[in-house]
Amino acid sequence: MNRRNFVRDNLILSGALSLGTAGLFAQNTRANNKVPEVSETFKLKYAPHLGMFKASAGDDPINQLNFMADMGFTAFEDNGMKGRSIQLQEQMANTMEKRDITMGVFVAHEISWNKPNLTNGDASLREKFLKEIKESIEVAKRVNARWMTVVPGHVDLRLRKGYQTANVVESLKRACALLEPHGLTMVLEPLNFRDHPGLFLTDSPQAYEICKAVDSPSCKILFDIYHQQIQEGNLIPNIDASWEEIAYFQVGDNPGRKEPTTGEINYKNVFEHIHSKGYQGIVGMEHGNSRPGKDGEQAVINAYKASDTF
Template identity: 70%
Template sequence: MKRRIFIQKTALTSGAISLGGVLSNAHSNTNSAKHQFNLKYAPHLGMFKHHAGEDPIAQLNFMADQGFTAFEDNGMRTREITLQEKMAKTMQDRGLEMGVFVAHEIYWKEPNLASGDKDKRSEFLEYIKKAVDVAKRVNARWMTVVPGHVDLRQSMGYQTAHVVESLKQASAILEPHNLTMVLEPLNFFNHPGLFLTGSPQAYEICKAVDSPSCKILFDIYHQQIQEGNLIPNMEACWDEIGYIQIGDNPGRKEPTTGEINYRNVFKFIHGKGYDGILGMEHGNSRPDREGEQAVIDAYKEVDRFL
């Protein structure tokens, strides 16, 4: 699933609140059946809609009922403020920690941050300022940043300097609020032509920016395609990793459907003392309720690493 399509699909549920949905999908008050996960896996809207219905609030309640303790939403920035507030209250009431949302418009086909263009930099910084308000509203600590397309008219050294400068200025906006943008390298196969592709490159940039507000989003799906050698590469850049996302390869579906040994990867992450969120940024391998239950069962399986 292409990331831009993924973001669009998750954003389509923004207006789907109805009282009937809330009542018909009301969560159980008994917590005895909850699964106790070892890590903070974070589903997204639409992942369990056949069980919970289209209502985002009902979906959040269903996630909590299954034992999930986190949630992420790429499209949160574009949702109505009233919906953001309702979702934030539900997350607070149900013990769901808010994960990432995408902080800005991503330039998939043309350079923005890599270009050094002052107008594009100003546009990006305005998005970051507005993202601060969204983060506070929904109790988020992280926001996703993708530096955009390469600038084929400039050497990589100049492009990197332009990106670093933009991120330094963005960090100055975020630091007073204790918020962190996480830079996501994306693989060449799904997203050809983007500036940021690998974890070593992201590590170099974060070291150059030198701010607690600029870290790496290590998406295991993307980096399995881009560079492989997952555990050693995570180890090498661990001190700059601020957030992790999940997806098996090939297919970008739930763990156990592809080639990645997620039980061992999660064992490594847990052993590092990671207390952050792992976003379930993937599709379901099978349709309908059966497919949704398969996602839940897969996470129970790969979480058995202790």
């Protein structure tokens, strides 16, 4: 018997006892909406997020996770996981374990979008950041996460860049001392100048330099292909140059930040390249849907199927 079919059938059987209506979701959805029973799995671990399949799965996060698994997705990411109730975190973790879904990133700390955070060396801001990292360790344990997103914040216009870099590196080293004993990794996300003007971390070479300076398995790069297409382009060579420090990818096409095949990025080539290099990590689907409703959600699934054929 196909393993995914076995898992699905057992979940449907046990769901009425353990999860109520959520456990019966996949069965009812297929009956009412003629959704394919189970999709073949993808070559890479593409990770949807809550809301991406809401029209098909409804509002309930557990139903959405089951729908993702039924559609062949084997990973999931949730920027807002830290803000969810402990009860919901545990329910989501249990569902992911049952459905063989790997938990991806969540945001580890409060990000300062319009003022300095880790860049200016302020001791109180550094301690606040470290406190939030400690809190995130507990969340990661609860939901079986290995990665958490960190963004150093806005530039400090009163400090030269070298001093800001030193301040960021020192804060990250202290965070790594907290993360390393638990085998957890913070991934630094460079963001583009157009969508997030004024942020300190923007380029993959800059992130690479910082990770080398921190020199810890708990500090790596989140290479968001959408952001780096806007910021620097030259995607595959820059991926290769940063490869040993990349721990996580996110995607979105440009322009529009929608699913692959809707913009200028040849995601089939990019996915094939990182797969050929032996990448076994997660590819976060950090984008919106180009069309609304169930048809738009099916278009997202179809786009990943088309981009994953290599």
